[in-house]
Amino acid sequence: MIGRRGSRLVLAAALAGTVAGLPTPRSAAAAPTAAFERPGGGPRAAAIGGHSIVLPDDDYALGANPARLAFAGRSASAQYDRIDPAVDLWRGRVGLSLPIGGEITEPLQTSRSHRAALGAALDVLNLTLIEGSGYRESAATLGFAAAPSAILAFGVAGHYERATSDADLIAAHAWGVDVGMTIDLADHWSAALAVRDALGRVTFDGGDDEDRAAEMTIGLAARAHRFWQAEADYVFQRNTTSALAGGVEIHVLPGVLDLRGGVSREMLGPARIIPSAGAGFTVDHLRLDYAYRSDPDGGMNSQHQVALGVRF
C-alpha cells in the first residue's frame, strides 16, 4: 500500500516526466510578435520576482498558471499598473475565479482546493504612440482547472486579443492558449509548471501572421504556514533560459499585512536584474496589493501596480 508520502512522490515523478515530455517552445527564428505580452499574476506575483506560478491563490492564477484556479476559491479583483508615464503606458485588469466542483481539501492541508474551477478576466493596455495617437490592447481570457486530487491540478486558459489604434492601419487580433499544472509535493513544498501561449497566433492588419513566443515556467515554492512563503522560478523561452526569478512573502501580521520582495534576472537580450517589492493589506474579505518594480535597463525605471481584491 502506498502511503500519503509515497503517492506524492509518484505525482512528483509524474510532474517531472511531464516536464521532460513537453514540446519545446517555438523558436525565435520565426520572429514572434511583440504584441500582447502581459505579465500574469498581479501585484503579488510582481513583487516576488514577476514570474510566480506556484503561489497565486486567487483569480490571478488565470494569468499565471490556470491550474492554480483549483486553489483560488471565490475571488475577484481589479488592477491598475502604471508602467511608464512617458509613453502613457498603463494596464488594467478585472478578474474572477469561481469553484464549480466540490471542495476536496484534505485535513491539515494549508491550501483549499476544489474539484474544478473557472476563471475569467478582461485586460486592457494603453499606450500613446510617438505622434500622439493612442494604441490599445484588450484581451478576454477564460480558464478552467481540474483537480484529480487535493494536491494536484491541471488547468487551461484561452484568450482572444484585439489591438486598435487611432493611427491608420494599426490593428491586430490574436489568440492564445495557456496550460499549467500544480502539485503539492509535501506539507510545505509545492511545484508547478505553466506554458503561456503554448499555442497562438497574432496578425496585424497588413502584416504577416506571426507566432507567439511560448514561455515555459517551472516553479518551486516553500512555505511555513502563517509565517512566510517563497518561490523560485525558471523561465524558458525561445529555446533558451529567458529568466530566473525568486521572491519571498512574509506574513508580518498574519491575515492582515504581508511584505514581499523578489528579484528577477531577465536574460533575453542583454541580461538585466529587476528588483521588486510590495505589500498586501487584508481587511476582512478585502485585500489591497501593491508592487513596485524598477527596470532602468529595460527602459522602465519605476513601475507601480496596485490591485484590490475580494474573497467571497
Place this chain on the structure above:
Amino acid sequence: MLRFGLPRFVLPAFVLFALLGLAPAGPARADVTGLRATPSTISPNGDGQRDRTVLSWTVAGGVADSIHITVRRSGSNPLLAPLRTFLLTARPVGRDSLEWDGRDGGGSLLPDTLYSVRLTERDNTGAIVAEAVVAVELDTTAPPVPVIAGPADTAVTDTSYAFAGIAAAADTVILFRAGVPFDTLAVDLESQSFGINVRLAEGDNLLAVQSYDRGYNFSPQTTAINVRYVNTPDLASLRALPDKFSPNGDGILDSTRVTATIDAPTSRLSVVIRKGALVTNAEDTSLPVTVLNDAPAPAGAHVFVWDGRDSVGTVVGDGAYFFRVFADSQDVSGAAIPSRVRRTSAVTVDNTPPAAPTIASPAPARTIRGSVILRVKTLFADSLFTRRDGTLISHVATAAIATTDVSVPLAFGDNAITFQASDLAGNKSAVAGPFIVRFETPVGFHAPERFGRGDAFAVNLTAPARSVVIELFTLRGQPVRRLFSSQSSSRYELPWDLDDDAGRSVGDGPYVARLRVTFSDGSVEESKAAVVVVK
C-alpha cells in the same frame, strides 16, 4: 682480366652499364625516315602546274653516308635497271629533299602510269641501313569536257537554280558565270557528278563549267548555258505597328499601320482588314471589315494605315482584328498567277481606358521624411504616371493587374500627388487624387507610428547635438536594438531595419524607443516614444 692491369671492378661495372643501357656509346648511326612525295600526282607537261614532285625525307642520328633513290614503274621487276637513279652522299642531319620532273635517266618524259620511288640508305660498308618507298603517279592526260545536265537555255522564277552535270576523270570543277569563275566544287568520284544550287541574278545567267584532275590537267570549258531569272513579286512578312491602338480621336495611338514590301511589280496588291483571330490551319471564321488596297503596285514598300474604321466609316468596336495582305505573282511569260502566300498581322482595337489607380493604403497626411512611398493598384493598365503638383515625377511600366510601390520625393509643405494609368493602346484612366501629403520637419522626436521596413526615426533639435542614441524595448522591457549617430547635427534620421541587435527580424507589435541626446556642452536630454512595427 687482371693481367691487363684493370681494376677488379671494371668488368662488372661495364656489364652492369651494358645491362642498364648505359654502356659507352659507339659511333652515331644515321637513320632516314619520313619519305614523302609532294604532290603524289604530277603532270610534267610544262604548263607550270604540278610539273614535278618533291621527294623529301629526314636524316637523324648522324650524317647519312649514302642515299640511293631509284624510280621504277610500279610492279616492275626490281632486278631490272631503274628508270631513274639519284645517288646522294654525306647528307646532313635534318630534312632533305630533291625534285623529280618525271623524266628517266636519259631525259625522256616517262609515260603516264604509277611509279615506285625507293630510297635506300647505305653505310660506308655498303650495307643497307634504311629503306623506304613512295608511289608517284604521272598523269598528263586532261579530263574530257564536262556534260551539263538539263536544258541548254531556260527561264526560271526562283532565284535558286540547281546546276549539275557529269565531269568524267576529274576531281574538281570550276563554275563560271559570264566567263568568270565564281565557285569550285568537288566531283563525286564514284558517280563522277557534281551539283550546286546557284543563286541567280535577275536576268541572264551564263553558266559554264571546267574540270581538272589531281595532276592539274584541265578540261576545256563547256559551252555556257543561259539560265534567265525572271523576278516575280514576293511579299515579305509584315507586322502592324502599333499592335494595339485606340481609334478614339484623342491623338494618341489613333491608328495602326502595316508595311507591305514586294520585290517586283504586281498586278494586284490586296490589303484587307478582317475581324477575329488570326487564321492558322483552321477554317477562316473572320469577318471582312474594310479593304485598304486592291490594285496593281510597283516594287517597293507600301504603307497602309488603318484608322480603326470599317468600310462605311464607322469606328469598329474593341476586339481582335488582323491585316491580310497578298500580292499576285506572274510566270516567266509575265502572266499573272494568283498569290499562294497570304501574309497576316494581328492588331487589337482597344478604346476602353483602364480603371483609375487606387492606393492600397491611405497616404499619410504629413511626414517627416523627404519622400513618401505609396502603394498604388492598377487594373488593366500598362503604365502608371505619377505627378506631384502637376509635374510628372515618374512613369513606370506595370503589369495588367499590379500593385506598385511608388516613391514620391516631397517638397516642404503640402504636396498634391496624383496618379494616372494608361494602357498600350494609349487610353488614359481618370486621374486619381490629389493625395495631399505635408512634408515638415518639426522639432522633436518623430517617426511613423505604423513603423515599417525602410522607415526611420527623425530627431530635429533646436541646437546642434554631439550624438544621439535610440534604444528600443518591448513593452516588457526587453532590449531589442540600439541605434546610434555620432555626427554633430541638429537634424538626425536614424533608420531601423527592423532587426534586433543579433540581426534577427523583430516581430510585429509595439516598441518603446528611448532617445538620449548628448549636446556639445555635455548635457543630456532624454525622451521616450512608442511605435508599432508592422512588417
